[in-house]
Every structure is written in C-alpha cells, then in structure tokens.
Amino acid sequence: MAWSTGSAAAVLKLNIVQSFEHIPVLYEATLAGLAVREGGAYIDGTLGGGGHTAGMLERGAARVLGIDQDPQALQAAAERLRSYGNRLTLVHGNFRQLGELAAKHGFVGVDGVLLDIGVSSHQLDTGARGFSFAQDAPLDMRMNPTAGHTAAELVNTLPEAELADIIFQYGEERASRRIARRIVERRQSAPITRTSELAEVVTRALGGRKDERIHPATRTFQALRIAVNDELGALEETLPAATECLRVGGRLAVITFHSLEDRIVKEFMRRESAICLLPPRLFAEQCPHLGERGTGPRPCIYLGSRDCDYAPRLEPVTHKPVVAAEDELKANPRSRSAKLRVAERIAVETR
Numbered sequence: 001m002a003w004s005t006g007s008a009a010a011v012l013k014l015n016i017v018q019s020f021e022h023i024p025v026l027y028e029a030t031l032a033g034l035a036v037r038e039g040g041a042y043i044d045g046t047l048g049g050g051g052h053t054a055g056m057l058e059r060g061a062a063r064v065l066g067i068d069q070d071p072q073a074l075q076a077a078a079e080r081l082r083s084y085g086n087r088l089t090l091v092h093g094n095f096r097q098l099g100e101l102a103a104k105h106g107f108v109g110v111d112g113v114l115l116d117i118g119v120s121s122h123q124l125d126t127g128a129r130g131f132s133f134a135q136d137a138p139l140d141m142r143m144n145p146t147a148g149h150t151a152a153e154l155v156n157t158l159p160e161a162e163l164a165d166i167i168f169q170y171g172e173e174r175a176s177r178r179i180a181r182r183i184v185e186r187r188q189s190a191p192i193t194r195t196s197e198l199a200e201v202v203t204r205a206l207g208g209r210k211d212e213r214i215h216p217a218t219r220t221f222q223a224l225r226i227a228v229n230d231e232l233g234a235l236e237e238t239l240p241a242a243t244e245c246l247r248v249g250g251r252l253a254v255i256t257f258h259s260l261e262d263r264i265v266k267e268f269m270r271r272e273s274a275i276c277l278l279p280p281r282l283f284a285e286q287c288p289h290l291g292e293r294g295t296g297p298r299p300c301i302y303l304g305s306r307d308c309d310y311a312p313r314l315e316p317v318t319h320k321p322v323v324a325a326e327d328e329l330k331a332n333p334r335s336r337s338a339k340l341r342v343a344e345r346i347a348v349e350t351r
Helices: 014-019 027-034 053-057 072-080 082-087 095-104 121-125 152-159 158-170 176-187 193-206 220-228 231-243 259-274 326-331
Strands: 041-044 062-069 086-091 109-114 246-256 313-317 337-345
Touching: 014 313, 027 053, 027 109, 041 053, 053 062, 053 109, 053 313, 062 082, 072 082, 072 086, 072 176, 082 086, 086 193, 086 337, 095 109, 095 193, 095 231, 109 231, 121 152, 152 158, 158 176, 158 220, 193 220, 193 231, 220 231, 231 246, 246 259, 259 313, 259 337
Parallel strands: 041 062, 041 109, 062 086, 109 246
Antiparallel strands: 246 337, 313 337
C-alpha cells in the first residue's frame, strides 16, 4: 500500500505531526556517508519521523522511497514531507520486504539505502504503544500495531525456559532465569497486561539494582521488543536485499543502537567485502564455493587467481563505526548508543 504525500487522507492533527519533529541521530554523518547526490535515487527502509529522508531530498535526491511498518509514522511523514510531492514515495511495510517493495516501485539500482534500526523516538514517547515503562500502558510493543503478537501475549503464554532464553539472548540479561521464573509465578495469579506490572515484577526479581545506571527492567523490555518484532531476523534478511538494490558505487548506511544489531551489520559487511571467505592462512580440502571436490588445498586468496566463484560485493567506507560527537550527545541524548556503518557496492569481477 503506497501513501500519497499530497493526499488529504494522510493529514493528521498538528499535535501528532509535531510529535514526529525530531532530531535524527547521526544526521550529518549519515548523509555524508550516503554521499547524497543531485538527481540520485534513495531508499529509507525505516522512515520513522522522516528526518533523514528530508535531508536526502533537501540535498537534491530526485526520488526517495520511504518504508515503515508503523501506519502512524507514515501518516505523519506524509504530512511533514508533502511539499516534496512525487519525489517521495511512501509505502507501508516491514523493511524485510525491502527488495520486493523496491522492485515494485521502480527503485532498483539506487544510489543509497538507509536502515535506522530499532524503535523510533515517537514510539518510545507514545505511552499507549507500550514500549517503555516510563508510562503505564498496555504491554504491546508492536511496531506494526495491526499485526503480530503483543509483548503481553509472549509474557503470559511462553514457557519459562523460552522466556529466559529471549531475555538472555536479546537483552543480554544475566539474571534472565530468575526474571522468567518470577514472571511465571506472577502470571499464575493474574495475567501481566501493563508495562508497570512487568517493570515491577522484574525490579522485584532483581532486588532493585539501585546501584546501576539503567532501570532494572531496561534489558527485559528491550528483549521482549526485539522478540515481538523479530528485529534481528528482519535485519539479517534485509541486508542482502539492500545490497542487491544498489548500483555500483551506491552506498548502504546502517544505524544500530545495541551490540546485537551492530554485530550483525559488522559481520555482514566484513563477509561481503572479504577477498576470500576462508579464514586467513587456512588451507582447506575444499573452498566453500568450489564446485568440484577432492581437488586439493585451495587458499583462494587473490581475486586475480581465485579458483571459486566467490567475489566481494561491498567495500567498507567506515572501517570503525561512526558515533555521535559531544555536541550531538548534548542536543540528542538518545544518540549515545547509535553506531553508523557504511559500505559501497563494487563491481563484481568475473573470470
């Protein structure tokens, strides 16, 4: 479903639109990393408040495809960016559908793709969405409120061991088993349906942890949000599709907010830019990409004399993640954990 930026149906009340006016994280670094050029075509796979997209259009992009799974975000962005007219195409969908949506709307061979991963400022600040324990609200956490299971459903139905695994894996919470046990005990008397109820259960399970910088429930809420929206699975699916959408010389820019996301992006860009997929100095009986077995050790190191069909597709632009400078941290504290990685699509050599 495409949204028209000039359609009256997309117009929201002023207070809703203003709630999407925000400072995009790593704004200048991201636009510089994408090397936005006059007349170029770009994809913003995670439109959110539309700040980065507005920057692309301001710097001369001829066309931008904006994708978001949150209908509220799309409607507010349609109003905020309507002055750009048909230079902007807004589409409702998950960024894991990026390849399909790009092809459908004629965005193949683009100059840049941006992915700003994680929950948006608007979603965090809208208490009714249930992403934060800062306000008491229904325990929802769905980025697309029209589909999927809520956090309340997971908390009240999953077996204790599965809950513990989610909290440990996605929240990197060492006390995950204790928290899961307390959740199961609590739900036996009454379902946990509110953010305040879950935060209280977690806090009690951890004994308060008053000496820590973050709230005791922070990691558990993060874990459930990631699980509800399958954020890591979507990211792993999207990165190859985003790379395929790029022309030679086009750039992929990805902003992440925690180590699990950043690790996926880092490993993807490392793998796609490697001269060979075999570990350094390792001689193997068979290169992973060799079609014929039993032909002896093959180091597969140099493109000019490689003996398999593998060739890198990306070249790193940022060899270390770009993080916010002090002035940005003061203006926008939520940029503190943001990391930007950029890579450029290169021509694939053929034998």
